[in-house]
Amino acid sequence: MNGIKMVTIGGGSSYTPELVEGLIKRHAQLPVRELWLVDIPAGEEKLNIVGALAKRMVEKAGIPLDIHLSIDRRAALQDADFVTTQFRVGLLDARAKDEGIPLKYDVIGQETNGPGGLLKGLRTIPVILNIAKDMAELCPDAWLINFTNPAGMVTEAILRYSRLNKVVGLCNVPIGMRMGIAKMLGVEADRIHIDFAGLNHMVFGLNVYLDGDNITEKLVDDYLSGEQSGVSMRNIVDLGWEPDFIKGLNILPCPYHRYYYQTERMLQEEKEAAKTAGTRAQVVQQLESDLFELYKDPDLNVKPPQLEKRGGAYYSDAACSLIDSIYNDRGDIQPVNTRNNGAIKGIPEDSAVEVNCVITKDGPKPITVGELPVAVNGLVQQIKSFERVAAEAAVTGDYQTALVAMTINPLVPSDRVAKQLLDEMLEAHREHLPQFFEKVEA
């Protein structure tokens, strides 16, 4: 092939400069020659701003990479080699609803977990299945690298409801955990290795190694010595763990586990935050505005450092690293979302899991985990059940199935509250949920 053609759907995102930086950094080994940034008409303005910045960055780097901006997705997909997705159906407005409405019912409002995660899945899955269908037609040999959230549910849906085999779901949580631990220990990140296993936003570090030595127990002890856990995500309040609980667990949870093991405390924090700083969506909306103001500056020709505050740090770099390993058949180990195939015992073989994989030109091959620690197996299974029912609801548009998904989510306190939440949230997102409304109206 004469260089790689890459297509980024949701290319007008504020994350794009990180992606471009990642390609520039790797240009010697990863010969991307065309990068198509694709967005919807409503996002054209942002696409132009960020596209212009991308072009300036490439020009400054002096590498042979053509940036194309397009709102014609099918045209862009033709003969692509890699397709990445980073769109948000309904934009930050929808996120604000996902975060805000549940709070009214004393339920956690979060964009990838609980009711918000369900609704985001219902909106996103039909779109991603359409992309998968287009790819099967227009670029059947391309890899789909999805980092649209909720990435677990989305990958599950692609594996079960599309014919696309070459799909990998990607998340920045594992890399964030590794970076956080490295920083905490004051060592370079590449000396840390973590055995990741679980689901997206529900991943555990089963063992943590420093230079190959297992330091899990020591880390768990240090990790919980103070109020702050150290391994945090910028967008999740860090409440600390009950020392005896985390010592009993003796594995590394991910930041999102706080929603499940500290539900009540997280809810209080969210409610406080909503009163003062607004929901996370509102905070992010402001951050985004500020970023695009920066991006407009015609003298800016590098990724501005402010982007790292945005919460999705490492995302695009993880994507570049994954694409590099596939393209160059590196055989290195990366945690991604892929078909379980028996790697984690007790989870269906054809379900998506987030697990360390050997990355080859043939795709990710999961490293065998066996049984998850019994203490966390149950919660992982429950989220997998939720994801599967949610994906089915997204595809069928069946109201009762959606209600089952909402009710079995562990953050929802009862079938009655589930129904109230579902009804209000379906209505609020009506414009992006044709599968639930069009048939009724027809």
Added chain:
Amino acid sequence: MNGIKMVTIGGGSSYTPELVEGLIKRHAQLPVRELWLVDIPAGEEKLNIVGALAKRMVEKAGIPLDIHLSIDRRAALQDADFVTTQFRVGLLDARAKDEGIPLKYDVIGQETNGPGGLLKGLRTIPVILNIAKDMAELCPDAWLINFTNPAGMVTEAILRYSRLNKVVGLCNVPIGMRMGIAKMLGVEADRIHIDFAGLNHMVFGLNVYLDGDNITEKLVDDYLSGEQSGVSMRNIVDLGWEPDFIKGLNILPCPYHRYYYQTERMLQEEKEAAKTAGTRAQVVQQLESDLFELYKDPDLNVKPPQLEKRGGAYYSDAACSLIDSIYNDRGDIQPVNTRNNGAIKGIPEDSAVEVNCVITKDGPKPITVGELPVAVNGLVQQIKSFERVAAEAAVTGDYQTALVAMTINPLVPSDRVAKQLLDEMLEAHREHLPQFFEKVEA
């Protein structure tokens, strides 16, 4: 063998007359010649009362069955053929604590679910493992029929931590569901067949048949038409289901599922009830007093009808029916707690499940279920994780393990509340939890 020797541990229980009635009813096919009612010294008064009634019942029936009363467990176990267990460590006093303490933290207080179920398991498992050890020595060929709650956790512990193979856990919930449906439909119970699968107090009716025809969907529709579900247990408030949720599920939950799918409503009910009628334990304490007053009547020589209000209806009859099928190699189908052995996919093979089994002289053989419906699989797995961690805590007396069990229980809202609950409840039950306290004090 010259007739069957049966031993009932916890023989002073108010349920014993139902057991005796069951033996009298089946005396032609089930030649029990000795029934040893065993209790602890503190229960001797009740043992004498109920034992005297049992003797009057047998005398009236005119069958060759000797009733022995004993507080020497090991003597009683010698050469037994069947051992049943129906004791409650700490008596109803302990139950009152299990139900009452959680309510102070706005958490469901229930004796076999949530924090109460955990503490009951921690108290009960060491005792039952001691019985299993005695049996291995004194009556190695005997069957242990356990209906001491939490029966799922207890059976799990016996399977994992004892050498006893001949153990069956028994519960009256399935038979109660069948009776309830029969009553609702106005048909004889033997025309109803239900495909039971799940865990103890977490069992589902996957399909319900009337004369072999699958009526599940119709039943789910009728079942939720009004406010009352019809399939209720006397000791659980019947709140009704959200119609669209239960239709989406399209299987029959058991009464205890309300704690998980209607958590918030159940909590409110419990709190109301505690204010007025007292906790369930308090209600039962009164019932028990009344029953024992009745039992003292020297003219009473049958099971008094008041016993059926007690909440454990069918329990002893289920035990007699199970013993009959084992003894006579009937090959009929009964739902019991036994080793999974692959019957339910995704649950460890050596874990206890509650599932329809063919009952033979060789014990119960589960009928293959395959995967549980995805919507309920997650919750079942979560409870199994909880049961396994709880059983480990009961055996090791490890505080951190107990805290993990408490925290991962889906009825407990956070690690912090878990710790508060555990600390207060361990202290409250200190006298019955030597494994947690003796080593510290030593």
Added chain:
Amino acid sequence: MNGIKMVTIGGGSSYTPELVEGLIKRHAQLPVRELWLVDIPAGEEKLNIVGALAKRMVEKAGIPLDIHLSIDRRAALQDADFVTTQFRVGLLDARAKDEGIPLKYDVIGQETNGPGGLLKGLRTIPVILNIAKDMAELCPDAWLINFTNPAGMVTEAILRYSRLNKVVGLCNVPIGMRMGIAKMLGVEADRIHIDFAGLNHMVFGLNVYLDGDNITEKLVDDYLSGEQSGVSMRNIVDLGWEPDFIKGLNILPCPYHRYYYQTERMLQEEKEAAKTAGTRAQVVQQLESDLFELYKDPDLNVKPPQLEKRGGAYYSDAACSLIDSIYNDRGDIQPVNTRNNGAIKGIPEDSAVEVNCVITKDGPKPITVGELPVAVNGLVQQIKSFERVAAEAAVTGDYQTALVAMTINPLVPSDRVAKQLLDEMLEAHREHLPQFFEKVEA
């Protein structure tokens, strides 16, 4: 429904009188009102002979059962309730080839095992899949009771390559083993229970019970005391087992296991027999001629005792018993071929196994087996691999796939002999293997 409509494909078979006898015997509980005997034009003469006998049998019995004879399969299938299949593609002539050709290469010649079994599968599977397709259209609620051999491979093919769910494969080997043991012990067969598990013609009795007591070890000891094993099939020479081998195994093999564990001796026997009495096919051809002569007798109105020599004894009775249990939702236990669904560990869930099942109106539900004894697990897996590859070859008509199937069969000594055998046998059966030849000729 106004009585049952039953269709028997291959109705001109000499076995039909046993089937009719079975229906007469059960007429009170199993109200079959129409029995359609269907055959191909080439079999019309036999159909008329056996059909006339069937009518005389029904008339004598005085029951309301109409016998219909037809060579129009689709007309017969319309609105059927039960369809049984007992046809042989290519008739006894084909069987003679399956048995004779392998002997030329010093390979076992047998109609359901080894090369003969493969070729019989290649001829039969396309026909049965056509029947399944017709049924889906003409009688979608009917049960297909298949006892056309090789029944394991055929059931596997239906499960994997048709949309028919209501299918049961049936074999008379388990019932024959049970009868044989009962006879050997001098007890009634209903006092014997056997835990059957494995594959068709590869089934083991894991435990044998007399009145519920496990007598396996005693039986294995007695069973091999002399030269004759006692548990024999009329059509398989009984060579006896090496005592220490069978004691080490400590389970009950089926008669066909001799082909695998005594390959060389069986081959010698077959070669001897072929020289003197002819192959089994030739013997059967004579038996069949004799039977049809008998059937022509207009005074004959019962099943003639000579039929029992035919080798397929109990087959039709097993079918009637199965249909009775399905129709009447008996919940009794019968060994049949059905979807594994996890009953036997290590065999794919969607593969056919032969295993004890509870028979209900909803079909057979396998009793959980867990792992097969390790000593036999390997052979069972190897035959399952063979069956799966063979079924794929039958459906695709792919020569290489057929050669793989032939080579991996444990009775075939090498890839080279496999090729020679396959080439000669494909050619010999060319007329019944359009999937392998038509595309070449086109």
Added chain:
Amino acid sequence: MNGIKMVTIGGGSSYTPELVEGLIKRHAQLPVRELWLVDIPAGEEKLNIVGALAKRMVEKAGIPLDIHLSIDRRAALQDADFVTTQFRVGLLDARAKDEGIPLKYDVIGQETNGPGGLLKGLRTIPVILNIAKDMAELCPDAWLINFTNPAGMVTEAILRYSRLNKVVGLCNVPIGMRMGIAKMLGVEADRIHIDFAGLNHMVFGLNVYLDGDNITEKLVDDYLSGEQSGVSMRNIVDLGWEPDFIKGLNILPCPYHRYYYQTERMLQEEKEAAKTAGTRAQVVQQLESDLFELYKDPDLNVKPPQLEKRGGAYYSDAACSLIDSIYNDRGDIQPVNTRNNGAIKGIPEDSAVEVNCVITKDGPKPITVGELPVAVNGLVQQIKSFERVAAEAAVTGDYQTALVAMTINPLVPSDRVAKQLLDEMLEAHREHLPQFFEKVEA
């Protein structure tokens, strides 16, 4: 640690110079400071010859590595870091019997397959379990790198019957296949990657990659174009495959698969060879004599090129490479024998498999395979059954269990021949099989 202490049991083997060469080559990254060559008294002469050569090699290399020669195994094991085993119980004499006796019964005579493999396992397993026991006491943190054959059965036995967790079984077949393909294609071996999965001496290359591109199909086509397969082992006659068989399989078999898929041809070859050149053992005995003559040369201070003819090429290098990756936590991929843990579906989780693993300081972690191709799954399962029964026989010394193992081996034609073979071979190896004879004699 102050450098690595390594112990090689069977250190007097002719392979040792390759091992020493491997250590010299890697001395910069793998600081082995002590190498203990251990042998039995009967092997002391050879030990001294090869030990002297080893010392000359180290001296020439000028590295700080002390060579110790010892016949006191326990003294040598004290505080070891790595233990490798390369001994042969009964020496080449025993091998000659394993190869020769079966031929008398028209059965393949081979040292790691069929009857020879069984007897070698029976002799070797008790010795290796003793070593494992010593290690648990004397060097509990050491890794056992076993390349004593039959390595699959031996690893299975260690996993099931010892408490040693840190064990890896190693074989030179995979590396030989990779080298062979590289040579055939005229490329460097490190450009070839193969997805290995199966069992020891029963391993398949599921996919073969050149620079990350899947070339399996092309390779299978080329691979069988002529009479010679190209991917051969020096000690196995290369007979070529039936083209349509190997194309139908479409994966890469290992050289030992010829024993199973070309049984009859291999037997003829062996019988021919035995008449002329002698069995392989006899050939090797001569080779060994010649090698030791060379080794005696006081001027020889490098591994002589003649060693590569010996048949075990790459063995010791594979061991050094494995030890290097464990010590340095390389995370590279190597095919080794380890606990399955779910990597290959359908094989017990606690059984040994030979599969590609990521090699870390924590040991090998298998890459998930899922289901093996159905065509080969059956044979793999059969060999695993054989290995498990054989390991049990080796540990228990039970005659009947040994006979079951012999009979179920696919290279043995019947239970009767199995018994004759077993009786003659047990007797021939009596001195090395105390578990079968001592109790009888006692």
